[in-house]
Amino acid sequence: AVQHPLWPEVDRVVKQQVTMAKMGIGECGTGWQLFAEDGEMKMYRREEEVDGMVVDPLKAVHVVKGITGHEVCNYFFNPKYRYDWETTLEHMTVLETISDDTMVFLQTHKRIWPASQRDVVFWSHMRKLPNGQDRDGPDMWTVVNNSTESSEHPANAGKCVRIYLTVCLLCQTRVHPPKDGTPISRDNVSCKITYCSVVNPGGWAPASVLRAVYKREYPKFLKRFTAYVVNQTKNQPILF
């Protein structure tokens, strides 16, 4: 089949992001600070500025009972659910459906006072990853979102400032088979979720305001999104 022009970039960025998401915080270089903790959820950030703009890389690790990596990635990737869990989303457009696991989105998000409103154009790709080492262990699933250009939606043409982001959601399903050999239920599965993001705000925004927003929005997003998946899947057959 003829390759889509974006495919080589998608494949390269997915492999690079998954490699980094798999690394423990200790292996990810220095300077990571734990800035939020809530039960199983731990959020780390590194304070980094590019051209005077805050681009603080973020790495969050969370373990959620009762859901699988395949289910988590489905609800993160599929546009039909996004308005349900993405609270800061003002508008989402699917610009291109490249394949059943690769799409291009335009999103505008609610304004963060006093900065200007932001929009973003990104390709999104969902993939099952071979689990390599232990053959019979459950697979890993990932969704990577990476900013891309759109000739129909040039950056900063309207009222919104274009932001640039790379996001990786890496999910590893864990199964704890019941001792008495009964069939596996949702009580026997959990998902280790790693969410990595680097966001360049694209234009001036006060560092203090951005850092305060990130500190508030990221924990809220991950808790809300995972609670949404638990609620959507609780009475459904387990999707491994």
Ligand SMILES: Cc1cccc(-c2n[nH]cc2-c2ccc(F)c(-c3ccc(S(=O)(=O)CCO)cc3)c2)n1
């Ligand atoms: C979760 C979070 C973190 C940091 C900032 C905010 C936020 N608050 N008010 C406006 C935004 C905002 C502005 C622009 C954006 F592109 C995104 C944005 C965030 C996440 C993603 S994603 O790719 O992780 C999930 C798809 O929406 C995409 C865009 C979010 N929300």
